Amino acid sequence: MPRKAGFLPVSSAWIDDAVLWLAAKSDDKPIKTRIRTLVDVLHTLVFLAQRVVASGFDLAAKRATMNGATLMITDSTMKRSLGAKTLVYPTPTWIVGSYDAQGKPNGMVAAWGGICCSDPPCVAVSLRKATYSYGSLIERKAFTVSVPSQSQVKEADYFGLVSGRDTDKFAATGWTPIRSDLVDAPYVQECPLVLECKVLQIYDLGLHTQFVGQILDVKADESVLDSAGMPDIIKVMPIIFSPGNRVYYGVGDSLGHAFAVGKEI
Numbered sequence: 001m002p003r004k005a006g007f008l009p010v011s012s013a014w015i016d017d018a019v020l021w022l023a024a025k026s027d028d029k030p031i032k033t034r035i036r037t038l039v040d041v042l043h044t045l046v047f048l049a050q051r052v053v054a055s056g057f058d059l060a061a062k063r064a065t066m067n068g069a070t071l072m073i074t075d076s077t078m079k080r081s082l083g084a085k086t087l088v089y090p091t092p093t094w095i096v097g098s099y100d101a102q103g104k105p106n107g108m109v110a111a112w113g114g115i116c117c118s119d120p121p122c123v124a125v126s127l128r129k130a131t132y133s134y135g136s137l138i139e140r141k142a143f144t145v146s147v148p149s150q151s152q153v154k155e156a157d158y159f160g161l162v163s164g165r166d167t168d169k170f171a172a173t174g175w176t177p178i179r180s181d182l183v184d185a186p187y188v189q190e191c192p193l194v195l196e197c198k199v200l201q202i203y204d205l206g207l208h209t210q211f212v213g214q215i216l217d218v219k220a221d222e223s224v225l226d227s228a229g230m231p232d233i234i235k236v237m238p239i240i241f242s243p244g245n246r247v248y249y250g251v252g253d254s255l256g257h258a259f260a261v262g263k264e265i
C-alpha cells in the first residue's frame with residue numbers, strides 16, 4: 001500500500017489534550033501560562049516535522065515523474081512502480097535469418113522472442129514493420145533463429161545496428177549464410193545453435209508484429225553438445241540482453257536442476 005505523505009504517528013491533538021489536562025489540574029496562573037507556551041512550541045515542532053516528512057515524499061514523487069514512472073511512492077519495504085514498459089529479464093540475443101525478395105540473405109537481432117509452445121515446438125519473434133526483415137518473413141513465411149556465442153557479441157550487435165535494405169551484413173561481418181534445407185531462409189553457419197522455422201501465426205500487436213514459427217529442426221555444432229546429445233548452455237554460451245540498461249551479459253553459474261531443487265523445501 002502506498003503511504004500518504006504528511007502523516008506522523010504522533011498527533012499534535014494528543015499532546016494538546018495531555019497538556020490541557022495537566023493545566024486544568026493546576027490553579028497556578030504562571031504555570032498555566034508556561035504550559036500554554038509549551039503547547040504552542042510542541043504544535044510548532046509537530047507542524048515542522050510533518051512538513052519535513054511531506055517534502056521528502058514530494059521530492060521522491062517529482063523524481064519518479066521525471067523518469068516517466070507512475071507516482072506510487074512507497075516506503076523502503078515496498079516495490080516502486082516503473083510504469084508499463086518492456087522490462088523483464090532475461091531476453092535473448094538472436095539472429096533472425098531471412099531471404100529478401102531478390103533472394104539476398106539477411107539477418108537481424110531480435111531480443112523480443114522466446115519459446116512459446118512445446119507441441120508443436122514453436123518459437124516467437126517480434127519484428128517492427130520498419131525492419132527490412134519484416135517484409136521477408138511476410139513474403140517467405142519462414143525464418144531461422146541463429147544463437148550467437150558470447151565471443152561473437154560484436155558481429156551479433158552489428159546485425160542489430162544496420163539494415164539489410166542497404167547493407168550486406170554477412171559480407172561485412174564475415175559470417176556465412178547457409179540455406180536451410182527445410183525452410184526458405186538462411187542461417188548463420190558460425191553460430192553454434194540454429195532453429196529452422198516455418199511461420200505458423202502472425203499477430204499484429206502494435207509497434208511489433210509477432211511471428212510464431214514452428215520449429216522444424218534444431219541444428220547444433222557437435223562441439224556444444226553434452227554427453228546426452230543436448231546443447232549445453234555452458235558450451236553454447238548464449239548472449240543475454242538486458243533491456244533496462246541495453247547491455248549484453250553472459251551466462252552465470254548453474255543453480256541446480258529444475259523440477260528437483262524445489263523438492264528440498
Ligand SMILES: Cc1cc2nc3c(=O)[nH]c(=O)nc-3n(C[C@H](O)[C@H](O)[C@H](O)COP(=O)(O)O)c2cc1C
Nearest residue numbers: 108109110111112127128131132133160162163164
Ligand atoms: C540487442 C538488440 C535487440 C533488438 N531486438 C529487436 C526486436 O526484438 N525486434 C525488432 O524489430 N528489432 C530489434 N532490434 C533492432 C533490429 O535488429 C534492427 O532494427 C535491425 O537493423 C533490423 O535489420 P533489418 O532492417 O535488416 O531487418 C534489436 C537490436 C538490438 C541491438
